[in-house]
């Protein structure tokens with residue numbers, strides 16, 4: 790089963806998914822393609838497949854992507870090949886931006902879409918500041934974007950409020966298991 794975990798930037802998608810995968814070795818993560826540069830500690834083929842703009846455009850032209858999007862000036866995409874090979878009892882988790890979920894569901898109707906939302910906008914602001922990788926202007930832009938992103942929750946199967954990591958991971962895991970049992 791394909792599971793998409795999405796939500797506004799800074800909501801904690803990556804942390805939730807990392808903890809989910811740490812607890813459940815039977816789940817694994819889809820590796821996206823991106824044109825952004827690796828951050829310290831990130832590895833090609835582990836965190837992302839880091840490619841050039843030319844390679845990204847070429848792969849769009851060749852129809853290799855299930856979906857692709859621009860996020861803050863960089864390109865991100867999910868390879869069709871990583872989704873086509875998923876077996877029914879296998880759990881493949883995609884951590885992608887809010888527009889990605891509906892595109893994946895369009896191609897793979899059995900995909901489960903989970904939207905993480907912050908308890909409130911102030912909390913989102915605090916998390917972005919805490920992360921420390923953005924300037925105040927970027928943070929303001931991210932918050933405005935976050936308010937828009939919340940309107941996309943309606944396109945998802947489940948909306949989970951990320952109050953604390955442990956509870957969110959339990960809820961997300963519970964949703965995945967119950968859908969899998971159907």
Ligand code: 5GP
Pocket residue numbers: 798802821822825856857858860865866867884885886887888889
């Ligand atoms: P970051 O650069 O911080 O790793 O990710 C930036 C944003 O891009 C995050 O919201 C992340 O979920 C999103 N993203 C990562 N991979 C993909 C992808 O394959 N498709 C889409 N649509 N968004 C992605």
